[in-house]
Amino acid sequence: QVQLQESGPGLVKPSETLSLTCTVSGDSVSTYYWSWIRQPPGKGLEWIGYIHHSGSSNYNPSLKSRVTISVDTSKNQFSLNLSSVTAADTAVYYCARYAPSAKYLDYWGQGTLVTVSS
Amino acid sequence: QSALAQPASVSGSPGQSITISCTGTSSDVGGYNYVSWYQQHPGKAPKVMIYDVNNRPSGVSSRFSGSKSGNTASLTISGLQAEDEADYYCSSYTSSRTRVFGGGTKLTVL
Numbered sequence A: 001q002v003q004l005q006e007s008g009p010g011l012v013k014p015s016e017t018l019s020l021t022c023t024v025s026g027d028s029v030s031t032y033y034w035s036w037i038r039q040p041p042g043k044g045l046e047w048i049g050y051i052h053h054s055g056s057s058n059y060n061p062s063l064k065s066r067v068t069i070s071v072d073t074s075k076n077q078f079s080l081n082l083s084s085v086t087a088a089d090t091a092v093y094y095c096a097r098y099a100p101s102a103k104y105l106d107y108w109g110q111g112t113l114v115t116v117s118s
Numbered sequence B: 001q002s003a004l005a006q007p008a009s010v011s012g013s014p015g016q017s018i019t020i021s022c023t024g025t026s027s028d029v030g031g032y033n034y035v036s037w038y039q040q041h042p043g044k045a046p047k048v049m050i051y052d053v054n055n056r057p058s059g060v061s062s063r064f065s066g067s068k069s070g071n072t073a074s075l076t077i078s079g080l081q082a083e084d085e086a087d088y089y090c091s092s093y094t095s096s097r098t099r100v101f102g103g104g105t106k107l108t109v110l
Helices: none
Strands: A003-007 A018-025 A033-039 A046-052 A057-059 A067-072 A077-082 A091-098 A105-108 A112-116 B009-012 B018-023 B035-040 B047-050 B064-069 B072-077 B086-093 B099-101 B105-109
Touching (some): A046 A067, A046 A077, A046 B099, A105 B047, B018 B086, B072 B086
Antiparallel strands (some): A003 A018
16 A cells, blocks of 8 residues: 655744655655645645656746755655745645556645744 | 636535536646546545546545536536535646646535
8 A cells, every 4th residue: 555654844934945755655756756735724735746756857837946856766755845935835735646647646645734934 | 827717615415416617728628638636525635536537546436427528627426425525626737747726616515
């Protein structure tokens, strides 16, 4: 059974960089595509981007200048860095796996709340 | 990229059928048969209910079905049950190889 678990600080100061890691079990990050999605409190889902172990990645145009997603095959993890955060970046952050077709998300982590506040 | 348009809320009585629409453009919904639908209960992670417009993953009830016409995709839930009450989100592949979600629809089972 594929499982994903997000980890990282729950509180980040404005203008700093938000960093989260997703640890994958039951599958290898060297297969398929892996993604980050976020959901501000009481609001809808927002797609952040995806990464493939080959290094191929793509990001939401509205976040592209601040986002980096990377993969560490030795640890079977992938990570999210979001720079210059503001209160608008406060959200539950989910990591997820794309199904083999790479067109839909079939496994999700439980999500982790990150609050941006001084 | 703009979020796909969904109604904010829909409601129905147990046993009835409801349909949730998801409207995009020719650069996303209308251009590809890669629309998926996700169900999210409060405090939980989303769960895929429909993929590639009209396919159900193993384990998802046959009461859930999907379709598409032009730039609008639809999710239909027949034989509504109390457990179907949740938020529903559509998502589409885009011409930029990104993905985009809809704004979400809150389903209330009366």
